[in-house]
Amino acid sequence: MSGYIQEDLSPEELAHRARLASSIAGSVRDLIDATVRTEVDEADIDEARRLIEAATAILRKDQLPGPFGIRFNTDGTKRSWGNAVLGRRNPIAPPVVLHHEPDVSWTEVELGAAYEGPAGLVHGGVLALILDQLLGSTAEYQQVPGMTGTLTVRYRKATPLGRIRGEARVDRVDGVKTFVTGTISVDGKVTAEAEGIFILPKWARGDKSDVLRRSVGEG
C-alpha cells in the first residue's frame, strides 16, 4: 500500500521537524479562527488576503508531491503529521493528542469556532471524525488495528464548543474485526457515544500486518 514511507531521521532532526510543523500549523489554525471571527472592514480583508497569498507562495516554493502519508522512522516511531485529526502539520486538525493507558485511550481537546455546527455547538460530523480516530487509534494501540468498517454514533446531548474529553476502549476482537466503544463528554457528562468496527484489510493481513502493529502514530 503506497503512502507508508520508511525514513531514517536522527532524534535531533525529528525534533526540529516537529517544531517547524507545529509552529506553522499553529499559526494557520490561529488564522482560521481569526478568519471565522473577523469583523474588520474590506480594506483590512484585502490587506490580509495579500499577506496570506504571499505566505502561501513561500510555502509553495518547495512542496511534497502529494499528501504527507504515514512515515516510519528507524527508531520505531511513526508519524501521521498530515492526519485530519492528529496531524501536527495539518491546520485542519484541532490537533487531537491521544494518551494511551493499558485499558483506555483518551484525549482532551479544545474545539473553537472553526468546529461549529448548530450555534455554539460542535458539529456532529466533527465529533464523529474525532471518535473515528480515537477509536481506531485505540484498536491500533491494543495491537488489533484496522480500517473503519462501521462507525455508529449516538448523539445524546448537544456538545458545546470548548473543551471536550474523548475516551475509548477495545470491547472485543473477533478474527479480523475489532469492536471499540467510546464517548465524548463535557464536564463529566457524556454527550455522544460510539461503537466502531475496525477491520484489518485483506492487503494488511499476514506478515504485512506487522507494519500496522509496530507502533502507534504520533500526530
Ligand SMILES: CCCCCCCCCC(=O)SCCNC(=O)CCNC(=O)[C@H](O)C(C)(C)COP(=O)(O)OP(=O)(O)OC[C@H]1O[C@@H](n2cnc3c(N)ncnc32)[C@H](O)[C@@H]1OP(=O)(O)O
Ligand atoms: C489500518 C490501520 C489504520 C489505523 C487508523 C484508524 C483511524 C482512521 C480511521 C479511518 O479513517 S479508516 C478510513 C475509512 N474507512 C475505509 O476507508 C474503509 C473502506 N473499506 C474497506 O477498505 C473494506 O471494505 C474493509 C477493510 C472495511 C473490509 O474489507 P475486507 O475485504 O478486508 O473485508 P472482508 O470481506 O474480508 O470481511 C472481513 C469481515 O469483516 C466484515 N465486514 C466487512 N466489511 C464490513 C463493514 N464495513 N462493517 C462491518 N463489518 C464488515 C465481514 O462481514 C467479515 O466478517 P466475518 O469475518 O465475521 O465473516
